[in-house]
Amino acid sequence: MTFVSKQQFHKNFLKSEVFQFRIGELATMTGVSTRQLRYWESKGIISSLSRDGEQDARVYNYKTYVAVATIKNFLDEGYTLKAAVKKKEELEQSWKVLHDVMSRAVQGTAEIDGIPAVDLGFFDAEQTQRLFATVDDQNVVKYRVQTIEE
DNA sequence: GTTCTAACA
DNA sequence: TGTTAGTA
Numbered sequence: 556m557t558f559v560s561k562q563q564f565h566k567n568f569l570k571s572e573v574f575q576f577r578i579g580e581l582a583t584m585t586g587v588s589t590r591q592l593r594y595w596e597s598k599g600i601i602s603s604l605s606r607d608g609e610q611d612a613r614v615y616n617y618k619t620y621v622a623v624a625t626i627k628n629f630l631d632e633g634y635t636l637k638a639a640v641k642k643k644e645e646l647e648q649s650w651k652v653l654h655d656v657m658s659r660a661v662q663g664t665a666e667i668d669g670i671p672a673v674d675l676g677f678f679d680a681e682q683t684q685r686l687f688a689t690v691d692d693q694n695v696v697k698y699r700v701q702t703i704e705e
Numbered sequence: 706g707t708t709c710t711a712a713c714a
Numbered sequence: 715t716g717t718t719a720g721t722a
Contacts, residue, residue, distance in 0.1 A: 590715065610722065612708050
């Protein structure tokens with residue numbers, strides 16, 4: 556079995572067929588008509604996976620599904636399409652820091668004294684001290700430092 | 706049955 | 715934007 560990082564695994568999983576939809580499916584899932592989806596694509600608001608021929612059916616990925624669902628929610632709140640798209644972009648921006656830190660800081664999971672923990676990696680320049688986080692039965696986050704011997 | 710583009714009683 | 719036509 557070849558080694559695949561967790562990050563790569565999740566990337567591959569989201570790219571897999573499990574999370575790919577055709578236009579009819581996406582329309583049912585989001586409540587946005589197929590006509591709208593094609594129109595939005597022509598306007599560059601969303602994108603579908605590359606098609607060999609122009610007559611081939613569109614295929615959408617998970618990211619596009621989230622984008623469509625988000626825009627749809629803002630439309631339902633009364634925003635115009637243009638405003639809804641802007642809202643979606645602002646929302647993405649506000650999540651960016653959280654996404655960046657979580658995806659880069661979390662190294663994986665580990666087990667400390669039999670308790671599941673999140674490995675937050677080294678936090679000193681010498682790379683001798685590693686930080687772990689756990690959640691106790693009171694739902695309180697506990698941190699623990701583990702010194703790594705050379 | 707689904708999706709494609711193009712067009713509009 | 716909805717809907718319909720004629721295809722693939």
